Amino acid sequence: ITRRNFLKIAAATGGLAIAGTSTVTSVLGLGKKPVSLPQYIPTTCEMCFWRCGVIAKVVDGKVVKLDGNPLHPNSRGKLCARGHGGIGLLYDPDRLKTPLINTGARGEAKFKKASWDEALGFVADKMQKIKEKYGAESIALLTHGTISTYFMHLLQAFGSPNFAMPSFALCRGARGVAFELTFGEDVGNPERLDIQNSKVVVLIGSHLGENAHNSQCQEFAEAVGKDATVIVVDPRFSTAAGKAKYWLPIKPATDLALLLSWINVIINEGLYDKEYVAKYTSGFNEVAMAVKEYTPEWAEKETDIPSSLIVDTARVIGKNRPHVLIHPGRHTAWYSDNVQRQRAVAILTALLGAYGRPGGIYLSPKKKLEPVFLSDKDYPEPQKPALNKGDYPFAGEEGVTHVIVKATLTEQPYPIKGWFITGTNIMKAMPNQRDTLSAIQKLELLVAVDMMPYDGVMLADVVLPECTYLERHDDLFTVKERAFGISIRQPVVQPMYDSKPGWWIAKELGKRLGLEDYFPWNTFEDFLKMKCETWGIDYSELVKKGYISFPESEAPYITSDNQPKFKTPSGKIELYSKELKEKGFDPVPKYTKHKQPPEGWFRLIYGRAPVHTFSRTTNNPSLWELMKENTAWVNAKVAKKMGLKNEDYIVLINQDGVKSNKVRIKVTERIREDCIYLVHGFSSTSKLLHRAYLRGADDQQLITKYDIDPISGSVGMRVNFVKISKEV
Numbered sequence: 001i002t003r004r005n006f007l008k009i010a011a012a013t014g015g016l017a018i019a020g021t022s023t024v025t026s027v028l029g030l031g032k033k034p035v036s037l038p039q040y041i042p043t044t045c046e047m048c049f050w051r052c053g054v055i056a057k058v059v060d061g062k063v064v065k066l067d068g069n070p071l072h073p074n075s076r077g078k079l080c081a082r083g084h085g086g087i088g089l090l091y092d093p094d095r096l097k098t099p100l101i102n103t104g105a106r107g108e109a110k111f112k113k114a115s116w117d118e119a120l121g122f123v124a125d126k127m128q129k130i131k132e133k134y135g136a137e138s139i140a141l142l143t144h145g146t147i148s149t150y151f152m153h154l155l156q157a158f159g160s161p162n163f164a165m166p167s168f169a170l171c172r173g174a175r176g177v178a179f180e181l182t183f184g185e186d187v188g189n190p191e192r193l194d195i196q197n198s199k200v201v202v203l204i205g206s207h208l209g210e211n212a213h214n215s216q217c218q219e220f221a222e223a224v225g226k227d228a229t230v231i232v233v234d235p236r237f238s239t240a241a242g243k244a245k246y247w248l249p250i251k252p253a254t255d256l257a258l259l260l261s262w263i264n265v266i267i268n269e270g271l272y273d274k275e276y277v278a279k280y281t282s283g284f285n286e287v288a289m290a291v292k293e294y295t296p297e298w299a300e301k302e303t304d305i306p307s308s309l310i311v312d313t314a315r316v317i318g319k320n321r322p323h324v325l326i327h328p329g330r331h332t333a334w335y336s337d338n339v340q341r342q343r344a345v346a347i348l349t350a351l352l353g354a355y356g357r358p359g360g361i362y363l364s365p366k367k368k369l370e371p372v373f374l375s376d377k378d379y380p381e382p383q384k385p386a387l388n389k390g391d392y393p394f395a396g397e398e399g400v401t402h403v404i405v406k407a408t409l410t411e412q413p414y415p416i417k418g419w420f421i422t423g424t425n426i427m428k429a430m431p432n433q434r435d436t437l438s439a440i441q442k443l444e445l446l447v448a449v450d451m452m453p454y455d456g457v458m459l460a461d462v463v464l465p466e467c468t469y470l471e472r473h474d475d476l477f478t479v480k481e482r483a484f485g486i487s488i489r490q491p492v493v494q495p496m497y498d499s500k501p502g503w504w505i506a507k508e509l510g511k512r513l514g515l516e517d518y519f520p521w522n523t524f525e526d527f528l529k530m531k532c533e534t535w536g537i538d539y540s541e542l543v544k545k546g547y548i549s550f551p552e553s554e555a556p557y558i559t560s561d562n563q564p565k566f567k568t569p570s571g572k573i574e575l576y577s578k579e580l581k582e583k584g585f586d587p588v589p590k591y592t593k594h595k596q597p598p599e600g601w602f603r604l605i606y607g608r609a610p611v612h613t614f615s616r617t618t619n620n621p622s623l624w625e626l627m628k629e630n631t632a633w634v635n636a637k638v639a640k641k642m643g644l645k646n647e648d649y650i651v652l653i654n655q656d657g658v659k660s661n662k663v664r665i666k667v668t669e670r671i672r673e674d675c676i677y678l679v680h681g682f683s684s685t686s687k688l689l690h691r692a693y694l695r696g697a698d699d700q701q702l703i704t705k706y707d708i709d710p711i712s713g714s715v716g717m718r719v720n721f722v723k724i725s726k727e728v
């Protein structure tokens with residue numbers, strides 16, 4: 001859909017929310033069969049967290065097509081395969097259809113159907129009992145996605161401050177902390193990357209294209225089309241490496257060595273932006289001193305990358321400054337030094353003068369809207385301290401998932417006896433499944449709110465079916481792209497079966513807990529209208545267009561009248577971090593050596609496929625057709641030595657003796673000999689998922705060991721070694 005066509009359609013249909021049955025008599029059908037006029041309803045995608053603008057084409061109350069909203073900067077008129085595949089989610093016959101109560105032992109999944117009243121009453125009653133016995137803090141929330149808003153609100157109103165999302169410790173948390181320490185601000189979500197204007201794009205383990213984030217991929221394609229030099233640092237020849245001038249097949253766990261060595265060359269050869277560094281940064285001399293030891297010759301021994309190639313690539317990067325994008329990545333939960341590795345990315349970006357400059361990282365848009373909360377009522381003061389951040393001084397507001405698991409296991413500093421899991425598949429998201437299962441056995445209540453019977457849901461005492469994003473309102477999304485904007489999610493069809501929106505479930509539970517004052521609106525649309533009114537936004541225009549932009553907020557680059565404000569203690573970009581020093585950490589990143597796999601073992605690495613998001617799409621009928629299971633990538637020499645052929649089945653066994661499900665091998669030159677690669681999220685253990693059940697191998701099952709970054713609590717998951725067994 002083009003921008004012009006969509007605006008015409010929106011004007012003609014009035015952008016009707018929820019498709020009705022506007023019918024005309026078909027002229028060609030000679031009046032026999034009425035044919036509905038299609039309706040085009042804008043909404044926001046939730047097949048991943050890029051949250052593109054979507055236009056749903058609805059005929060006779062059925063969604064027949066999803067397209068990208070041309071007005072929305074994250075989609076720009078296009079969707080990725082998963083975005084189109086939203087229809088598969090909506091009409092997946094395996095969806096959760098009614099509330100369920102487990103009548104067997106915990107995890108037996110002997111579910112009986114229940115009415116909403118019975119299920120919500122059961123949950124409220126258990127919550128009150130736990131509160132009386134242990135205190136409200138003993139209920140914790142593990143959550144992800146839009147539903148988090150409502151359940152964090154509910155639990156805080158109930159008196160518990162304990163929640164955690166995988167998006168911090170298991171995903172982009174380390175990056176956020178590193179960028180905040182350096183620039184006083186995270187790099188954003190979506191990231192503020194000016195790829196379309198980059199002359200050099202450096203991807204360090206960022207497999208753009210396989211990790212499909214719509215507008216970012218579009219910009220990458222544009223940069224490649226304009227002959228940008230692409231440098232890919234990856235032990236695997238990723239899809240993006242196919243577009244690269246330089247592929248650096250780095251020894252896993254040594255990326256920090258490469259980064260420090262690049263900084264060494266760039267400083268030694270005077271390839272940094274002296275004026276920018278003098279004006280906007282502090283701590284240059286300390287960095288110059290600290291990186292002296294990290295010569296390309298030293299780095300060659302660590303990384304397996306020839307020193308001449310390190311020097312050549314450093315020169316390409318330095319000479320094209322500031323139009324260089326060192327991609328800060330997204331899933332940065334790799335090793336115990338995640339924040340320091342990301343600090344090195346941030347420092348390099350600053351030395352190149354690429355922050356706030358074309359082709360680098362653009363500045364945040366200016367418009368600020370005051371938050372409008374779900375209610376004005378204050379939350380009760382929690383009686384015990386929140387666990388969310390654990391002992392990690394720089395942990396973020398989204399909380400650290402393993403802190404909740406550990407507290408549940410140890411009952412320290414106090415018992416956790418109830419879990420809500422909303423919008424996350426804890427068995428696939430969190431490492432060390434044995435710990436998760438042991439923690440679950442200590443609970444007195446486990447409630448799952450989900451759309452699909454994924455692995456974590458099968459462990460629940462009570463299952464509450466949420467309807468999909470195509471059937472509900474959610475809170476407004478503030479989009480901080482080059483300009484600031486607001487995006488709406490609205491139902492394009494009515495909820496199927498007996499499923500309900502997350503806001504409704506939280507509100508109804510609130511009512512049964514005596515917390516109705518925290519939900520002072522009847523429908524969520526009432527709340528959205530009020531919010532728009534407070535912000536001075538025309539709600540009906542938003543309903544019609546799906547996205548409203550504020551072009552006047554755009555000021556992406558540093559100019560004489562657009563000077564950046566760095567919200568760091570010094571007001572400058574902190575190459576040397578006093579905050580880290582004060583808390584006992586290295587103020588400038590230092591290299592830490594990580595263990596390498598012993599002879600006969602391989603490091604397990606993992607990543608994404610363009611048609612799937614984590615585990616959540618593996619059962620989606622449309623996306624499953626495109627990729628039914630994952631494969632284990634094994635280097636061709638290794639396979640030959642072991643007498644393995646492409647597509648043979650193997651089993652992976654990790655250092656703790658844990659065996660994977662059988663998985664086909666992909667014999668390829670595109671991976672180093674010392675690692676094995678799996679796409680994350682496969683091999684569901686849920687028998688209710690007819691397509692995803694035991695298809696492929698589960699990387700998370702093999703991640704029994706994990707390291708923790710002491711700065712942020714971010715998890716290091718790439719520290720497991722596996723060997724290959726032919727006994728399937």
Ligand code: MGD
Pocket residue numbers: 046144145147166167170171172330331422423424425426428429430449450451452454455466467468469502606607613614615616617680681699700703717
């Ligand atoms: P999924 O495995 O997709 O991802 O972790 P999760 O967000 O837990 O599980 C999502 C669950 O939420 C599914 O059960 C799905 O049905 C449900 N769900 C999806 N949409 C909705 C909705 O609208 N409403 C409700 N109620 N439920 C919904 C992701 C996390 O995993 C992240 S962010 C990262 S970056 C990490 N990636 C990763 C990895 O690459 N490898 C390994 N080994 N572990 C990882 N863990 C992390």
Ligand code: SF4
Pocket residue numbers: 045046047048049050051052078079080081082083084212213214215
């Ligand atoms: Fe949806 Fe794809 Fe956009 Fe993610 S990148 S929000 S899945 S269209």
